[in-house]
Amino acid sequence: MMNVIQPKYKPQPPKVTIFDRLPKSMVDFLSEAGAISRFAGKFFKQAFRAPFESKELFRQSFEIGYRSLSLVAITSFIIGLVLTLQSRPTLVEFGAEAWLPSMVGISIIREIGPVVIALICAGKIGSGIGAELGSMKVTEQIDAMEVSGTNPFKYIVVTRILSTTLTIPILIIIGDAVALYGSYLAINIRGSVSLTFFFKQVFDSLAFSDIIPAFVKSFFFGFAIGLIGCYKGYNSNKGTEGVGRSANSSVVIASLLVFLIDLVAVQITEFFGFL
Amino acid sequence: MEQAKQISNKTSEGYGEPVIEVSGLYKSFGNNHVLTDYNLTVKRGESVAVLGKSGCGKSVLIKCIIGLLPYDAGSVKVFNKEISSLTQHELDELRARIGFVFQSSALYDSMTVRENLEFALRRHGKHKSKDEVLSLVKETLNDVGLANAIDLMPSELSGGMRKRIGLARSLILHPEIMLYDEPTTGLDPITSGEIINLMLNVQKKYNTSAIIISHDMHCARLTANRLSVIVNGVNYKQGTFEEVKNFNDPQTHPFFE
Numbered sequence: 001m002m003n004v005i006q007p008k009y010k011p012q013p014p015k016v017t018i019f020d021r022l023p024k025s026m027v028d029f030l031s032e033a034g035a036i037s038r039f040a041g042k043f044f045k046q047a048f049r050a051p052f053e054s055k056e057l058f059r060q061s062f063e064i065g066y067r068s069l070s071l072v073a074i075t076s077f078i079i080g081l082v083l084t085l086q087s088r089p090t091l092v093e094f095g096a097e098a099w100l101p102s103m104v105g106i107s108i109i110r111e112i113g114p115v116v117i118a119l120i121c122a123g124k125i126g127s128g129i130g131a132e133l134g135s136m137k138v139t140e141q142i143d144a145m146e147v148s149g150t151n152p153f154k155y156i157v158v159t160r161i162l163s164t165t166l167t168i169p170i171l172i173i174i175g176d177a178v179a180l181y182g183s184y185l186a187i188n189i190r191g192s193v194s195l196t197f198f199f200k201q202v203f204d205s206l207a208f209s210d211i212i213p214a215f216v217k218s219f220f221f222g223f224a225i226g227l228i229g230c231y232k233g234y235n236s237n238k239g240t241e242g243v244g245r246s247a248n249s250s251v252v253i254a255s256l257l258v259f260l261i262d263l264v265a266v267q268i269t270e271f272f273g274f275l
Numbered sequence: 276m277e278q279a280k281q282i283s284n285k286t287s288e289g290y291g292e293p294v295i296e297v298s299g300l301y302k303s304f305g306n307n308h309v310l311t312d313y314n315l316t317v318k319r320g321e322s323v324a325v326l327g328k329s330g331c332g333k334s335v336l337i338k339c340i341i342g343l344l345p346y347d348a349g350s351v352k353v354f355n356k357e358i359s360s361l362t363q364h365e366l367d368e369l370r371a372r373i374g375f376v377f378q379s380s381a382l383y384d385s386m387t388v389r390e391n392l393e394f395a396l397r398r399h400g401k402h403k404s405k406d407e408v409l410s411l412v413k414e415t416l417n418d419v420g421l422a423n424a425i426d427l428m429p430s431e432l433s434g435g436m437r438k439r440i441g442l443a444r445s446l447i448l449h450p451e452i453m454l455y456d457e458p459t460t461g462l463d464p465i466t467s468g469e470i471i472n473l474m475l476n477v478q479k480k481y482n483t484s485a486i487i488i489s490h491d492m493h494c495a496r497l498t499a500n501r502l503s504v505i506v507n508g509v510n511y512k513q514g515t516f517e518e519v520k521n522f523n524d525p526q527t528h529p530f531f532e
Contacts, residue, residue: 135384136384139381139384140378140379140381141381141382141383141384143343143377143381144377144381144382144383145383146343147343147370147375148370148394148399149370149371149398149399150398
């Protein structure tokens, strides 16, 4: 029992690879991009395998969707109102005031609605997920879940990414509708137009080629926001400081990705002749 | 504390078959070689306190034992099953027989105390009726003296209460092995004494084997019948409390000062 053991291990010098010759910032960027891709790959691998955490999926959808509704509605309403008030004088100058509903409708449905609402969601939902998962990680709740016979990736990550992918497009549709209503009210400040006539003008000027690409890209926005929030939170370290960093970088990277996805979506839409 | 004296005086020979066998365990994080050649055997009903400096790999050891961290080399056998060769399903089945009390208690913030306790029970596939689950939750909370905290949220609990609920969450599955990660750290002496009493009661009631990671020598002396000191990633010294205390070595002596 009273034996004293000395360590046998002798450390080996680290191997030099090609990555050691690249600038550190580039290596960091590439390794981060690689890690996010692997994280996304793991999501697709686990999302379609049983058991499906449907109860947690509904709970998260409620938390993410319903609790963001008021913020999305208020900001969308203001965007619709302001956009109309700002555009009106220019259109009046050219005698094209009658085009106001069409112009605002196309702007909101095609671009402003999806992008602005996605950015709001990146701020609210992305930071929330990043902070929540980061906090769970540093307080060992994720380990506790694993010890309790639960796959934490499936229970925490898959449900949240699916929730954002499914609920953010719904939030965007609602936000678009509220923004158009804001626009209708703004037109009625100076002029007079009925709600039916306003929406008839909006929908007359819209084609499926305006609505479908905007709707499709909103799923990608939702996926990117959930993915980055979960990735940053799930890989959080360095205690409470790390939680703050996770929340912050979730917002920054998710917002950047929203613009990148938008850019790619525009190119694809143009390629297929929708523009 | 008579119960504690009985535990600490009992020698390793008086216990059953080995339930945890760690041999040649090696684990590193980059260039930080935490465990280099660690060996430890814990028998049924036996409690071993693992001591060592901060960052020496004590928590890493128990996380390797429960399969939370993969190890680089060596062997970790629990109930004679090699952890690294188990499938996820087999690992989950094994984990149902092991209780893990986290340093931070690790209670799920979004769930009530009741839901925290139910979570482990439901997740390990122990299908019971709603009434059976509730009565088991109440019984376990009663064991840790917190029956009236059933509907509280973790944010409403004190540090000592959180530790007790963390212990209750592990106990609800009636584990055969308990792994305690610094169970008394950050607690006042009175609460710390209460947690030690709870650990002794658990050992008596369920005849559990235990590994206790601790810096608290009072806790180690009362709850463990054997100590293991980690130095430079190896089991540098092991023996009863008195044996390790009387071993005149600069690596082990500071723990008893």
